Amino acid sequence: RKEVEQDPGPFNVPEGATVAFNCTYSNSASQSFFWYRQDCRKEPKLLMSVYSSGNEDGRFTAQLNRASQYISLLIRDSKLSDSATYLCVVTPGGDPGRRALTFGSGTRLQVQP
Amino acid sequence: DTEVTQTPKHLVMGMTNKKSLKCEQHMGHRAMYWYKQKAKKPPELMFVYSYEKLSINESVPSRFSPECPNSSLLNLHLHALQPEDSALYLCASSQEQAGSVTNEKLFFGSGTQLSVL
Numbered sequence: 001r002k003e004v005e006q007d008p009g010p011f012n013v014p015e016g017a018t019v020a021f022n023c024t025y026s027n028s029a030s031q032s033f034f035w036y037r038q039d040c041r042k043e044p045k046l047l048m049s050v051y052s053s054g055n056e057d058g059r060f061t062a063q064l065n066r067a068s069q070y071i072s073l074l075i076r077d078s079k080l081s082d083s084a085t086y087l088c089v090v091t092p093g094g095d096p097g098r099r100a101l102t103f104g105s106g107t108r109l110q111v112q113p
Numbered sequence: 114d115t116e117v118t119q120t121p122k123h124l125v126m127g128m129t130n131k132k133s134l135k136c137e138q139h140m141g142h143r144a145m146y147w148y149k150q151k152a153k154k155p156p157e158l159m160f161v162y163s164y165e166k167l168s169i170n171e172s173v174p175s176r177f178s179p180e181c182p183n184s185s186l187l188n189l190h191l192h193a194l195q196p197e198d199s200a201l202y203l204c205a206s207s208q209e210q211a212g213s214v215t216n217e218k219l220f221f222g223s224g225t226q227l228s229v230l
Contacts, residue, residue, distance in 0.1 A: 031215045043203055043221035044156065087155060089219075091211070100146070100169055101211045101219060103155035 003027060004090050004104035012110045017078050021107045023088030024070045033064055034089040035073050038106065044087055047073075078111045085109070116140050119204050119222035127230055128194060134225045136187040136204030144168075144210040145187040146219065147179060148203040156203055162187060163210040194229045201226050 006023045013019045025033075033050035048055060050062040050071045061074040071090075075082055088104035117138045126132050136145065144163045148156035161169035162181040170179075176198075178190040187204055204222040211217040 032211070032217065034218065041201070041226075043223050044219075045221070046218050049216055049218065091215075100158050100161050105155050 003092055003102045004088055006086075006088050006104040006107045008105060008107060010108040010110050012112060013078055014112055015078055015080060017111075018074065018076045019078055019109060020072055020074045021086055021088075021109075022070050022072050023090075023104050023107075024068075025088075025090045026069070027090070027092055028066075028069060030090045030092065032091040032101070033062075033071050034101070035060075035062055035071075036087040036089055036103075038085045038087055040085075044103075047086070075109075078109075080111050080113060083109055083111045117204055117206055117220055117222035119202075119225055121225055122223065123226045123228075125228045125230060126191065126194065128196070130194075131190070131192045133191065134189040134202055134204075134227075136189075136222055137185055138206040138220075138222075139185055140206065140208075140220070141184075142206035142208050142220070143184060144207045144217075145181065146205040146207075147177075147187070147189050148205060148221075150201045150203055150224075160189075161210060168210060191227075194227075196229050199227055199229045 035047040036044040037047045038044040050064045054063045059076045063072045085106040085108045087106045092102045120135045147159040150156045159173045160179040165181045180188040201224045203224045205219040
């Protein structure tokens with residue numbers, strides 16, 4: 001089983017739609033969770049951290065479910081500019097000195113007019 | 114705009130060339146990273162420096178040689194690369210080593226698109 005798994009998509013949605021992505025992780029000891037956004041041929045940019053209590057930033061809501069080991073990202077009122085690949089990022093387990101963030105393969109979102 | 118600066122933005126090199134990629138950050142971050150990203154794939158970790166010491170080397174071939182001259186600079190020296198090494202090379206930094214410290218975020222440079230002929 002991969003450490004971090006995402007549905008690659010693409011998710012094709014009309015403008016104004018609500019869309020949700022899930023990401024599952026294998027290591028129950030993972031402590032840090034993030035969603036990054038990456039546009040084509042650009043660098044990944046932090047979208048939001050994901051906390052146990054859930055967090056919201058405008059149209060974006062992130063949730064963490066530790067029991068089922070998944071995180072989710074909800075985008076409301078989709079805009080054309082939301083079209084991008086969304087990367088789920090998690091800390092793996094193991095030696096703290098040897099940990100680095102692990103990226104999921106990304107979910108591609110295409111918002112259509 | 115990213116506060117991690119990478120040069121050059123594009124690089125074409127032959128298999129016998131030696132070149133270097135450069136990365137600079139002035140955010141006072143103590144951890145710096147090199148990632149490699151192929152098209153339609155996620156970034157793959159290559160190296161991590163923490164407090165200017167090599168912390169993680171993900172079994173990268175020796176034709177890639179990292180160097181951290183000081184806490185603000187990170188280089189990646191390239192020698193005798195193969196065409197399959199063509200990719201986007203991303204530098205990143207974080208306050209402390211992400212993964213070792215909870216909720217430590219990575220900040221990426223815009224990358225160097227490398228083509229090996």
